[in-house]
Amino acid sequence: MSVTARMCARCATITERPVLIAAVHQGSGPGADIYACADCAPAFPPAPDVLDLFSGRRGEGEAR
Template identity: 65%
Template sequence: MSAARKPVRMCVRCARITDDPVVVSEVHQATGPGFNVYACSTCAPHFPPVPDVLDLLEEALASRRTTEEITADSRASGRTQECESGEHDECTPMEVYESDDPAPDELPFFSITCTCHSA
């Protein structure tokens, strides 16, 4: 039996044929198999490290909040949905009264706004 043949690939950066290919990217497709992109050992350091696709998926799912969660959190905190979803950094709730000097039995009209938005 003959020895196993070494893989020969073309470098994506310099287009030279190399017998020492390094995987620099994995291309995933919706249907069918994806493919690997190779570089020679000289060009490989010019590419960023290949991320693990499952790690990227876990990060995306962990940071994703539903609209219902953002709405509930904004009502509980007294901030707008934009502030609660992280579009604004410094927001504080404001209590808005019908009059400047509310009566003791008058409940405040609590507006879900913050100082960085107009009421």
Template identity: 55%
Template structure:
């Protein structure tokens, strides 16, 4: 018998940054870093995601790679 009473987590729902349609299958296309606080993530739908360049690691930029 399953005694776990925690509710099922809903699927992630995000708005595509390009077409502005809501998707339950979001793709992370960019991370915005905050200088004085937490940053945020930018998502796209599966159809628009290939139109974005690959995410850049901010630490690679700082190292000069």
């Protein structure tokens, strides 16, 4: 499956080779994928693991 051209979230250039940099999740309705061009993609930090965002998450081996 090929990805169509997308606009870069940083420089607003239309790119034929978009890089997925984030997936925005919604509680209701469709989410969105955020893309960057190959030149701008390294400027974005890696997306965190969603489970790490929960403050109540216990580490491996931690007591309950």
